[in-house]
Amino acid sequence: GAVVSQHPSWVICKSGTSVKIECRSLDFQATTMFWYRQFPKQSLMLMATSNEGSKATYEQGVEKDKFLINHASLTLSTLTVTSAHPEDSSFYICSADRAQAGAGYTFGSGTRLTVV
Amino acid sequence: DAKTTQPNSMESNEEEPVHLPCNHSTISGTDYIHWYRQLPSQGPEYVIHGLTSNVNNRMASLAIAEDRKSSTLILHRATLRDAAVYYCILRPYSGNTGKLIFGQGTTLQVKP
Numbered sequence: 001g002a003v004v005s006q007h008p009s010w011v012i013c014k015s016g017t018s019v020k021i022e023c024r025s026l027d028f029q030a031t032t033m034f035w036y037r038q039f040p041k042q043s044l045m046l047m048a049t050s051n052e053g054s055k056a057t058y059e060q061g062v063e064k065d066k067f068l069i070n071h072a073s074l075t076l077s078t079l080t081v082t083s084a085h086p087e088d089s090s091f092y093i094c095s096a097d098r099a100q101a102g103a104g105y106t107f108g109s110g111t112r113l114t115v116v
Numbered sequence: 117d118a119k120t121t122q123p124n125s126m127e128s129n130e131e132e133p134v135h136l137p138c139n140h141s142t143i144s145g146t147d148y149i150h151w152y153r154q155l156p157s158q159g160p161e162y163v164i165h166g167l168t169s170n171v172n173n174r175m176a177s178l179a180i181a182e183d184r185k186s187s188t189l190i191l192h193r194a195t196l197r198d199a200a201v202y203y204c205i206l207r208p209y210s211g212n213t214g215k216l217i218f219g220q221g222t223t224l225q226v227k228p
Contacts, residue, residue, distance in 0.1 A: 044218040093159045104162035
């Protein structure tokens, strides 16, 4: 149990276009999901906390108008990278919380975004 | 957020036990100790977590110091598939949900 599906697994887009990444909890409901980005040979950096039915909470330094997060249902959160530029190329990873006190989080398999 | 300190890298031989240490001297009473691992080009995978008592599961064991200021992840018999970056993270208890802040982790190399 506790599977999180992330789609697409990789995407190449042109500079200036927008890209949407989906994160779905397949067998549980997730009121809270998290979005991370990871550059090569670096650790994961938390971008934002996505709450079902309300606005996302962004970490300091993350542009909320550039990284749009929508969490419209208990099983789906989306991250849209708007007007993508080459410096946005990164590995984006989502995770979902089963809301069990102290329990482990489940992560998606990640999305490799390359902006050309 | 309370921070953790881990060695940058460790090596192990296949089929030998591996002890991965983590220091978290500023842990608060309600922080859970979580361990995740990440293989190249994949999302992190949950390994184990604990609060005060030692924990065992099919993947590993977690030994927590009595003062909770340190912990050790134990892989009983390392395999080549255990080569990964291992992250020790404190999960704050915050109304059942607390964000995970990743440190640099320990890169484990397993030699055949």
